[in-house]
Amino acid sequence: MLGRFDYQVPVRVIFGAGRVSEIGAIAKAYGKKALIVATGTSSMRNGLIGRLQVYLSVEGIQSEYFNEVSPNPTSFQIDKGAGFAMEKGCDMVIGLGGGSAIDAAKAIAVVMGHGKPIWNFAAGCVENPLEITEKTLPIIAVTTTSGTGSHITCYSVVSNEETRQKPGLGSPNLYPRVAFVDPELMVTMPPKTTAATGFDVFAHSLEAYTSNLSTPITDLYCEEAIRLVGRYLPRAVKDGTDIEARTALAFADTLAGFSITVAVVTLCHAAAHAVGGICHTVHGEVLAVLTPYFAEFSMKSRPEKYKKLGMLLRNEAVLADKSEDDLLNDGISEILKLVVDIGLETRLNRLGIKAHDLEAIARDTVGYMSGAVALDPRKAGMEEVLNILKEAY
Ligand SMILES: [Fe+2]
Incomplete structure (x- = not known):
């Protein structure tokens, strides 16, 4: 017999081979200038960043690119990425990659929206953590791994190198508005x-x-x-x-x-x-x-x-x-x-x-x-x- 339960996950999923090409048409509902967050240089080398920037620009969306994010993104990297994006006037954040890139994008959207360093929001790790509110900028996820589920979840995992902690920050305001799941982006992932x-x-x-x-x-x-x-x-x-x-x-x-x-x-x-x-x-x-x-x-x-x-x-x-x-x-x-x-x-x-x-x-x-x-x-x-x-x- 079924008991009582709640179920709500408000993420629009765009699933299927080749569908990342629709990102410009969809992203224009959320802003005019995107920060694209990726880890390392592989997305740049394989041309994915360039493709994404073209898909965005044909729909009139400008973009900036921040790749100083490591696997297990750190609070320092997130604050730095947010500072860069605020200087450039970005009004939405696109996470391109695996869980690290998408988690970093979510956390950067929090810092940009609230104007406070990310560790202030680390519940369980700091006293009186700040609340992640609807001031968080719109987040779009483009997943290139399968994966961490981060394109669907309302969590962002942030590491702090000083305290050696790796908590998951959670809030309904961390849901990506849209998640692109394009299997063609995954074929180059190493074994x-x-x-x-x-x-x-x-x-x-x-x-x-x-x-x-x-x-x-x-x-x-x-x-x-x-x-x-x-x-x-x-x-x-x-x-x-x-x-x-x-x-x-x-x-x-x-x-x-x-x-x-x-x-x-x-x-x-x-x-x-x-x-x-x-x-x-x-x-x-x-x-x-x-x-x-x-x-x-x-x-x-x-x-x-x-x-x-x-x-x-x-x-x-x-x-x-x-x-x-x-x-x-x-x-x-x-x-x-x-x-x-x-x-x-x-x-x-x-x-x-x-x-x-x-x-x-x-x-x-x-x-x-x-x-x-x-x-x-x-x-x-x-x-x-x-x-x-x-x-x-
Ligand atoms: Fe996991």
């Missing part, structure tokens, strides 16, 4: 990035599926996203030009994005953020190591969902006639199989994380990431988290 971002989609789907905030709508999205990742991620890692696999993963990322907006993420993402804040690791690579361990920890607290995992990852239609314990263990084996298939690591020490950091990671997990910890079906404190981290090390 390792495809694997890491693809695993992030899986982790979002699994955590939103098993979260205390899951809804019947997001459950459908998550089940489909898990099926799509299981079926297509190994294919996309093997052959990046496989447009059918790219399209399926872009769709899975979008479904997972809607799901984490409503059902959020749980314990494993809390720990992965804490790892990223301290060790500057690649988000999806950390999740690939941690997910089997945290899933094993939580699975008996929501067995009706976890027992379907193996079936979903193998794209089977019916649950096998096995005991609940066998089905739960089958799910863990399938996750491990996926991790190995896509060439990711299975131990934290292989990611350059130092054993002496584990305690601080556990402390931050249950500290500034406690919101996500509370959504896990199983209660966990610092001791449990530290034990899991040691196991995964």
